[in-house]
Amino acid sequence: xxxxxxxxxxxxxxxxxxxxxxxxxxxxxxxxxxxxxxxxxxxxxxxxxxxxxxxxxxxxxxxxxxxxxxxxxxxxxxxxxxxxxxxxxxxxxxxxxxxx
Numbered sequence: 001x002x003x004x005x006x007x008x009x010x011x012x013x014x015x016x017x018x019x020x021x022x023x024x025x026x027x028x029x030x031x032x033x034x035x036x037x038x039x040x041x042x043x044x045x046x047x048x049x050x051x052x053x054x055x056x057x058x059x060x061x062x063x064x065x066x067x068x069x070x071x072x073x074x075x076x077x078x079x080x081x082x083x084x085x086x087x088x089x090x091x092x093x094x095x096x097x098x099x100x
Contacts, residue, residue, distance in 0.1 A: 010087070017084035020046055023057035026087045027080040031063055035094070039073060040064040048084065051091070055084040063094075 010022035018026075028041055043061040050056070059080045067073025074096060081091035 017055065018057075018082075018087050020057065022087055023082040023084070024059060026082045026089065027057075027059035030080060030089050030092065031078060034092075035063055035065055035076070037066040037073075038063055039067060051081060054090060056081040056090060057084055058082075 010018050024043055024046060027043070031041055032038055041061065041063050043059060045058075045060045047058050048055065049058050051058075059078075059082060061078060063076045063078055065074050065076055076094050076096040078094045079092065080089060082088070083090050
C-alpha cells in the first residue's frame with residue numbers, strides 16, 4: 001500500500017515506527033478499498049502488539065455497509081494488522097461483510 005507512510009510527520013522518530021494516527025488512516029483506506037458500499041467506519045480500539053515477530057498496530061472496529069432511505073444496511077466488525085515499521089497491511093479479518 002503506497003499511502004505516504006514514510007513521511008517524517010507520520011513517524012515516531014525515537015521508536016522508528018509510524019504514529020497511531022497513520023495506522024488508523026492506513027486501516028481506513030484499506031477498508032474503503034475492500035468493502036462494497038461502505039458508509040461509515042468506527043474505530044473502537046487500536047493497540048501496539050507483536051505478531052510473529054512483527055510489531056503491528058491492531059485496529060479494531062465496526063463498518064456500516066449499504067443501506068439507504070428504506071433499508072438499514074449491515075454492520076461488519078473488522079480487525080486489521082498494520083505494520084508499525086511502514087504502514088503496510090499485514091493481516092485482516094472482517095466478519096459480516098463481503099469484500100471486493
